[in-house]
Amino acid sequence: MATLVLGAVGTLVGGPLGGAIGATLGRSLDSMIIGTPRREGPRLKELAVSTSSYGQPIPALYGTVRVPGTVIWATDLAERRETGGGGKGKPKTTTYSYSVSLAVALSSRPIDGVGRIWADGNLLRGRAGDLKTAGTLRTYTGHSDQRPDPLMAADIGPHCPAHRGCAYVVFEDLALEDFGNRIPALSFEVFAGSASQIVAEIARDQGIASHDVTFPELSGFVYEGGDLAGLLTLVDRLRPLNAVTSDGRIALDGVGLPAGDIAILSQPSAWDQGDFGREEGMALTRRPLPDRAPSALRYYDPSRDYQPGLQRAEGAATASPGRVIEFPGVLTAAAAQGLLAQASRRIHYRSEALAWRMGELDPRLGPGSIVRAPGLSGLWRITGWEWRERGIELELIRYVPQSVAAQVADSGTAWSPPDRIAVGSSLRVFELPWDGSGAGGSPQRFAAVGAPTGRWSGASLYRLDGSALAPVGQSGPTRAVGGSLLEELGPSQGLRFESVAVARIVLEDEDSELETATVDAIARGANRLLVGNEIAQFAHAEPEGHGRWRLTGLLRGRGGTEVEALAGHMPGTPVTLIDDRLFALPADLILGIGGGLAAMGLADEEPVVAALENGGRTRRPLFPVHPGAETDGTGGLTLSWTRRARGGWRWLDEVEQPLVEQEEAYEVGLGTPHAPDRLWAVSEPHMQLNSAEISALASLYPDAPLWVRQKGSFALSTPLHLTNVPARA
Incomplete structure (x- = not known):
């Protein structure tokens, strides 16, 4: 059998490791002819999360892959307490938030860097390297000059390891508010060179020669460990490999067309004994086993953010677990479909076996050699040979060259979390005329906290107290709707509803929406807009694209702001929608004339400061x-x-x-x-x-x-x- 022959030759020329390689490839050849076990490759980790179990293997990563990692160090949760609210009749609330510092091992070999990071399926770090929540990230690539992380060293002490040869990341003070104040399930996009030469690299590390073992379709691979023979068996399913002898040593060779002339077997020798083939010295047999052909291939698909994809063989209506190839490599859908089609084609042809007797040994021939057989079409691959007293007996299977024909395939529809760049906060602070609710003597002051289009999770508000900042509260992730006038808004006496009046504005967040309201709704207070210091209302809102809106049907000078309406407004005048998205400031908050607030979000390098507009307007009587x-x-x-x-x-x-x-x-x-x-x-x-x-x-x-x-x-x-x-x- 091929297993015995390749194993014996491997041990002879390559020692125990060579014997394992030869035997493994031999089993691969046998399985294509006489059947395979139900499991074909390691199970792909579809929903794997970061773990911290002892004995958990840290994989070696090649190319670009996505892995969950292994937590190797962590601190206790750090608690932070903030008190805010109390505005407009609302009680003060105390909120608690938590953060954690931890280290996660990614690869047992050096890497180039880390790309995106997912937490509970959402992006924690985008393509631009921006963290979507508060915290600091440090990456250690695992090279020989790697130094211990200072935070880990401060916690562990002088015996803190540098983890040379192991790539890992360290999160410092990672905010957990977005994850229910718990450590989320993490996964990492890792860049670790090229994966197309994985067989050559691992063989070289083991001191084994290789030739033409490139895997061009492979852009990433997760090597969970184990012996080299297991890896070669896995690769051989999609990219066939040969165990050949070279200069008295075993070597790996890709199954490609041999260079130069292809050897031709000598004529078969007819012997009287018939225990091998037939008496004429050759036997051609076919073992039809169509149910053993792989019906599907599971792999990591880059278009699905490296989550598993599935491609089915042509004509396979279903894919039973026993006929699905599990391959922990990153492939495009077209490449996976092409490799699966070629694997099915090889199994069909390799069911054709040839037994051949020769009277003398040709030194050019050995297990893995590609030859021609007199009187038979096509090429044949030697899978085993055996010395006899009167000559050599060869076992061969039909050779199928690797096809490069393009395949049409679809990765399917996959949801990907949005990757939006963090944007800075905007802030406007003002006092409004009393709206008739609550106590008439309490100032109705608001902060309009928003941001341009992009990722923004809210901001912390502070009262300016000289050079210090006193906490006021959290704005929350809901943005106030604000912008500015695009064109001049002329003066108005504010005496009646102006059905043909027009105001054109641009909103800072292009995703913000304005709604049309009926005249009755306007009479009940809908669609109030603070334009400069005037309160106006609008009936119709028509989007013009890119955050631009055309507002028609205006009611000007509302709430006693007729003086401001009569003055009109120039282009660029700030505009803010008055609704429940404003942050109501506490009634007892002391700002004073000219006082103001500061806002600080994740993307704000410096606090955004705004002075109070219309101070005292709530308690100021309307003029007669x-x-x-x-x-x-x-x-x-x-x-x-x-x-x-x-x-x-x-x-x-x-x-x-x-x-x-x-x-x-x-x-x-x-x-x-x-x-x-x-x-x-x-x-x-x-x-x-x-x-x-x-x-x-x-x-x-x-x-x-x-x-x-x-x-x-x-x-x-x-x-x-x-x-x-x-x-x-």
């Missing part, structure tokens, strides 16, 4: 409306106005606005509001000046403005112009 000035027949003047209340966003027909302040009070002034010449305090929305007072004012302050503003419990409103003092007659 409907100014009136009537003269009587005696020269007196009656001034009147209509009061408005904070929180009164809707116009109430024939109903007076409720009084929000502690008392109704107004301040009527003459001259400039910041330095008035005269002031009157009144408690009703009107005031009367008699003719003598008007005459005196006209003499001292001719044509000076008269105005009124409401006095609230906390502040004064913006003044409303009533009339001018008449000139002296």
Whole structure:
């Protein structure tokens, strides 16, 4: 049998290792003719996760592969506590987060580097080398000059190993918030040179010569260990190998067309004994075993992020476990389909065996040699020979050259986690007019924390306290919707719904969406937009692509911001959507005039700082409306106005606005509001000046403005112009 012959020759010329190689390849040849065990190769690790068990083998990696790794060192979980919230009636909350430091061994031979890293199936590290969560990563490639990791050395002490010859990575303070505060299941994309020369490299390490054993289709391989013979058997299933003798030593040779002339066997010798073939010296037999041909090939597919793929042989409707080749190598779908087709084709042809007797030994011939047989077509491969007293008996099988024909195959549809580059945070801090909810005396201040398009998991907020930062809370991963005006937004009196008005904006996050709302929804407060310091509402939102939106149907000057609406806005004015994605600041948070906040996300090298806009706006009364000035027949003047209340966003027909302040009070002034010449305090929305007072004012302050503003419990409103003092007659 081929096993016995190749094993004997291997032991003769290569010692015990050579004998193992010869015997293993012999078993491979036998299995193609007389059958195979049900298991064909190591089981592929479809859902393998990082382990830390004693005795767990660390594989040798070749090419580009994905492996789970083995945890070789770890610290206890480190706890961090933060208190935040308390804004807009919400209670303060204390959150706990955890981090861990650990080392994971990847390969028992040196590597070039580490690419992507997956944690629980999602990307922890992208193609650009960016970690998707907080922490630090260090890679040790396993070369002979490798030094101990400083963090491990600080924990273990002077006996900390450098792990030379073993490639590993170290995570320092890896944040665990995204993984339920536990260590996630990790897997790593590893680059370790080329895998196409794996047979030659391993054979060279064992002191065995090789020739033409390249595996060009192979881009990665996970060698779990074991003897070389097991590896060769695995490779031989897809890329046939020969165990040949060269200069008295065993060598490995790829099954390719031999260089130069192909030897021709001498004519068969007819002997009287018939225990080998027939008496004429040759016998051609066929052993049809179609059920032994492989029906499928499982492999690691790079287009599926190195998860296992499956290709079926042509005509194979099902793939039973006994006929599936498990190959721990990285192949494209087309390469896997082509290798499987060639393996099936070889088994079909190799079921044709030839027994041949020769009277003398040709020194060029030996196990693995490719020859021609007189009177028979095609090429034959010698699988065994035996000396006899009267000559040589050869065992041969039909030789099938490796085909390079392209195959059409599909890897199937696979989900890949998005690999988005981390982006920095954006921050806008403002105070809004009271919306009627909660206590009217509590400032309604918000932080709009967002980011441009990209990966962003939120930011920590801090109060600026001199040169220090005092924690406020976490924004969470939900972004506020913000951007800026693309075009000038003209002035508006804000008196009615402007159905044809247009505002064009661009959002910083192109994935953000705006929605259309009905007029009734707008009346209930939908689609509020802070444009500069004006609050406007929009009815229709039409996307223009790349984060650009066209907003039509505007209601301007909402919440008492008519003054800002009347001024209009230039291109580039900041725009923020007012909804529940804003971060409500605690009512007791002290910012002060000109005070602000800082935000710090994972991608922010420095804190992003924003000053408070519209400080005090919540408790500032709305300025009165409907100014009136009537003269009587005696020269007196009656001034009147209509009061408005904070929180009164809707116009109430024939109903007076409720009084929000502690008392109704107004301040009527003459001259400039910041330095008035005269002031009157009144408690009703009107005031009367008699003719003598008007005459005196006209003499001292001719044509000076008269105005009124409401006095609230906390502040004064913006003044409303009533009339001018008449000139002296």
